Amino acid sequence: MYKADFILDLDIPYNKQNLLQECNQVTEWITYHEQTPGFLRTTLTDLTHYPEMKRVAEQLKNILNVEVTTSFFKKEKDNDLVPHKDPSHLLCSINILLEGSEPIIFPDYGEVHYSCALVNIQQYHALTYGSRKIAKFCVKEKDYYECREIFISS
Numbered sequence: 001m002y003k004a005d006f007i008l009d010l011d012i013p014y015n016k017q018n019l020l021q022e023c024n025q026v027t028e029w030i031t032y033h034e035q036t037p038g039f040l041r042t043t044l045t046d047l048t049h050y051p052e053m054k055r056v057a058e059q060l061k062n063i064l065n066v067e068v069t070t071s072f073f074k075k076e077k078d079n080d081l082v083p084h085k086d087p088s089h090l091l092c093s094i095n096i097l098l099e100g101s102e103p104i105i106f107p108d109y110g111e112v113h114y115s116c117a118l119v120n121i122q123q124y125h126a127l128t129y130g131s132r133k134i135a136k137f138c139v140k141e142k143d144y145y146e147c148r149e150i151f152i153s154s
Contacts, residue, residue, distance in 0.1 A: 002109075005109070006108075006119070006120050007112050007119050008148050008151060009115075009117050014096060014116065015052050016098060019098055019135045020099060022051075022052055022053055023074070023135065026042045026072055028042060029041065032073065032081075033081060033082075036075075036081045038076035038077075038079025039073070039074075039075045039081050040076075041071050041072065041073045043071045053070050054070075057070050060094055063150065063154060064139060064142060066142055067140070068137040068138060069137070070135075070136070071135075072133065073133070073136055075100075075132045081127040082126055084124065084125070085123065086121035089140055090121055090138045091121075091122065091141070091142060092118060092120055092121055092122070092139050093136050093139065094116070094117070094118050094136070094137040095119050096115070096116045096134065096135040096136075097114060097115050097134055100130055100131055101113065102127065104125055104126075105127070106125050107126070108124065118144065118148060118151060120144035122144065
């Protein structure tokens with residue numbers, strides 16, 4: 001398999017500092033995966049207090065012509081996230097790495113460093129090494145390959 005089957009680097013406008021500030025203002029986190037208590041998420045349904053998250057979500061909605069769900073994730077150091085696929089109703093995601101520089105690991109491909117990327121979350125992937133914070137925009141209506149073609153052609 002090729003890198004293009006797993007991840008596509010994106011060059012979309014966003015303010016990393018504003019997204020990080022918005023992530024840091026979250027007070028309620030839940031454990032994402034029971035085997036990894038140090039990997040936490042919060043799903044944002046009301047973006048009133050998250051203007052940069054809202055702006056990026058609207059931008060992606062306009063590019064892809066689909067609704068996106070928004071979440072922040074944080075992984076604490078020494079809490080590896082085992083290889084997994086995301087729930088099947090989530091077809092792909094756009095991830096913006098806010099803090100940390102560790103790669104995402106695809107067992108069928110290898111390690112990939114990114115700052116902003118379209119990720120095929122229906123492929124097994126894992127996170128190891130240190131801590132990180134991620135802004136995540138999930139797509140339920142188009143799969144990774146459909147979204148990839150839209151980004152490549154735009």
